Amino acid sequence: MVGSAIMRALLKRRDAGANLTLVTRTRAELDLTDQKAVHDFFQNEQPDQVIFAAAKVGGIQANNTYPADFIYENLMMECNVIHQAFAAGVTKLLQLGSSCIYPKETPQPMAEGALLTGKLEPTNEPYAIAKIAGIKLCESYNRQHGTDFRSVMPTNLYGPGDNFHPENSHVLPALIRRFHEAATQGAQEVVVWGSGKPRREFLHVDDMANAALFVMDLSPTKYRHNTDVMQTHFNVGSGSDISIRELAEMVARVTGFEGQISFDTTKPDGTMRKLMDVSRLERMGWKSSIKLEDGIRETYAWYLAQDTENLRSA
Numbered sequence: 001m002v003g004s005a006i007m008r009a010l011l012k013r014r015d016a017g018a019n020l021t022l023v024t025r026t027r028a029e030l031d032l033t034d035q036k037a038v039h040d041f042f043q044n045e046q047p048d049q050v051i052f053a054a055a056k057v058g059g060i061q062a063n064n065t066y067p068a069d070f071i072y073e074n075l076m077m078e079c080n081v082i083h084q085a086f087a088a089g090v091t092k093l094l095q096l097g098s099s100c101i102y103p104k105e106t107p108q109p110m111a112e113g114a115l116l117t118g119k120l121e122p123t124n125e126p127y128a129i130a131k132i133a134g135i136k137l138c139e140s141y142n143r144q145h146g147t148d149f150r151s152v153m154p155t156n157l158y159g160p161g162d163n164f165h166p167e168n169s170h171v172l173p174a175l176i177r178r179f180h181e182a183a184t185q186g187a188q189e190v191v192v193w194g195s196g197k198p199r200r201e202f203l204h205v206d207d208m209a210n211a212a213l214f215v216m217d218l219s220p221t222k223y224r225h226n227t228d229v230m231q232t233h234f235n236v237g238s239g240s241d242i243s244i245r246e247l248a249e250m251v252a253r254v255t256g257f258e259g260q261i262s263f264d265t266t267k268p269d270g271t272m273r274k275l276m277d278v279s280r281l282e283r284m285g286w287k288s289s290i291k292l293e294d295g296i297r298e299t300y301a302w303y304l305a306q307d308t309e310n311l312r313s314a
């Protein structure tokens with residue numbers, strides 16, 4: 001989803017006259033956990049800049065079920081891509097992380113300086129540790145080798161290309177699918193995991209893509225200074241949040257579901273609030289522009305346009 005959005009943004013730049021040669025590989029074409037394959041790719045292609053958007057991601061259930069997969073695959077991809085980019089002479093790289101890098105009890109909104117100041121949320125700790133390692137890899141290569149490797153930490157993303165799988169999708173696409181199926185089947189009730197009280201922030205993937213290119217374009221002099229030399233990761237978000245209950249009601253409205261919404265309090269809530277402090281990036285000139293309900297309507301339209309059988313077997 002994110003990689004496709006970044007490609008759309010880059011193609012717009014190229015269509016507008018930018019001199020860009022875009023080099024990509026699908027997951028089937030290049031296994032980023034394979035060190036030799038990644039080495040060969042970088043040595044053969046010799047890219048000038050790298051945007052590293054690949055990751056193994058999923059919701060609470062997937063993180064709880066496959067913790068070893070989440071930490072192993074993400075660590076392997078980060079180590080291979082970041083090191084082999086350096087070995088091939090790449091001096092500018094951007095990697096995407098996640099808001100789950102911040103401690104569970106972080107004061108809200110979560111600022112970049114909160115990294116490594118407390119314990120992580122247990123339900124996604126393996127994934128979060130892998131993403132923190134990615135940040136520290138970038139910082140360490142910058143420190144030792146003088147590279148310009150940066151990281152962006154997006155909040156919860158959604159939009160066209162999202163994963164709507166019933167077992168391993170994130171909360172928003174999971175709700176869209178569940179409420180759509182309930183509406184079309186005439187169900188009287190939709191049950192949502194947890195109490196509905198946790199608050200979450202959401203960002204449309206096209207906003208994220210624009211932010212990624214904005215950060216990629218920044219001159220180091222704009223964000224590095226004597227007290228901030230190594231803080232090369234940036235929060236990216238909308239700057240506002242919504243409760244899961246309010247989100248469920250919004251999705252019900254968009255999908256046309258008119259039945260009862262219930263909450264299963266035997267299921268985990270996760271962190272009660274996760275709101276990003278995006279003031280650092282806003283001071284530099286970037287701000288999100290797509291309103292949540294507008295974005296959900298667009299995403300739902302994209303979902304409806306897809307082959308339902310393909311979605312079920314994804």
